[in-house]
Amino acid sequence: MAWHYNPVVSWDQKVEKYLSQALGHSEFTRITHALSRPSLKQSVRVNTLRSKVEDVASKLNSSISLTSPASSLHVHPQIPYILTLNGAGPRNVDYSPCNGREVVVNRMAGEAILRGAQVYCPGLLAASGGLAAGDLVGVSVALELPGSRWCGIPRGMVLDGEGKKRQKQQRSCHEDNGVGGQGRRPGLGAEVELPDRTHLFLGMGRCVQGRRAMFRNQNGLAVEMVDRVYDVPSLNGILPGEIIAQALPSILAAQVLAPLPGSRVLDMCAAPGGKTTMMAQLMQDRGEVIALDRTHAKVTEIRAYAASLGLTSIMAIKADATRAVKGWQSKDKTLSENPSDKPRQFGTPEEEMSSMNEDGGEAFEGFEPESFDHIMLDPPCSALGLRPRLSHTWTLDQLYRMADYQKALIHAAVALLKPGGTLVYSTCTINPAENEGNVKYILQRWGGRQSRSCEEEAALACKMKLIPAEPVLGGPGLSIAECASMNSQDMPWLTPYDADLVQRCDPSDRDGHDTIGFFIAKFKKEIL
């Protein structure tokens, strides 16, 4: 048996129509296809404050040649402290040594396996009966059913042979593992119609433990992958403190801001700290990088991350960045509270929207207006550019709400920036409302015609000038010219001139970088 990995990942209908209109049908189709595959070019940032690029390259070469002989390593031609690690795939895996034995993992585990991870017990949903340690198994991923966060496969289910569509749920079946949300689950002993998995096999693995133990254990390795559809080397635990695995456009965003040593920089939405640490590195760890995040655990994470890289210029503070201007603490929230008790899953609407509503907590007075030389605003976003992604559950309403939330952060950023200072606005989404839409909002709102009518507005009586986001690795933004046939009145298109100043990184490898979908815009603050 050799199945071809070819998942069909669907969108909410209205979102599909909107994105397909905005990006063009063929571009949207290409992007949807790319998003369900891992990027085959991984970027590794070298901590140049600690190590030399050539030393790291040679150490990394020897460690990956042992684990992933098919991979290769190159210094990035435009940004010399980035190493690009090339993976391979998709490959046809021969599953015949498995003799029909298999395991099914949940979506999050499946996405991690595509990025090079192993199969851990919590990610398992179902397995063939009688599996023993040492057995070879085909590993497939279950996708959520349309309109539901349940995938149709109850955890603990016994699979009795690939290809069989109807399976009897066994008495040993465990209750839902928390991945499920809505949708009716079958009772014990019920007949279950299994979704077709033939295009969802991710490779072949060897069981590390028997079936019973796999489902009994809460943690630990269940299956070690021996042959994968995509061979993307895992960098977990390799050269700690010397390298940082980070998506190319995320590194690029900090490089576009290019803060100089000695400057005062604010990273408004900083966790886990990829751009924060990158900016401190560009500043030779001299000056001040203030990193805000509204989640306590994430602030702790930024501090630990900075310490592990030996950076001392970073100060992480738990704060709500929409209120980071002194005197704005009593401002109304833009969004109503939306506490979520659902399991946290990165990039789902629930995860991203709940991160907006974490308690602002710690006493924080805010910063004086116009007190930062540079500001990085990489706000929570719909993350529709991240890959591999095997489920798209955002609704149009949620996408617009996200763009509105970002506007509240933009207001604070503009107020906190010194005249002459620069702001980078970036997202990891392909959603025009959060990208070109917010750039257009800034240009309309701070186009140079404000009156100094009230105290707060005084801090905002400025012009935000769109300036080139350089170095250029991505393509231009969406412009009116491209979409002339559409009703562009309410659409967030930019003028062709402005579209050329921003960068839209295309996840479908159109620009040759085979990376995530990303957007970067840079502004300079001018006083009227």
Ligand SMILES: C[S@@+](CC[C@H](N)C(=O)[O-])C[C@H]1O[C@@H](n2cnc3c(N)ncnc32)[C@H](O)[C@@H]1O
């Ligand atoms: C896209 S992530 C930032 C990624 C980060 N810039 C990096 O490169 O590693 C967005 C972050 O914003 C945080 N966040 C959401 N709302 C916030 C707010 N009002 N103030 C501060 N942080 C916020 C979330 O907790 C999340 O960690």
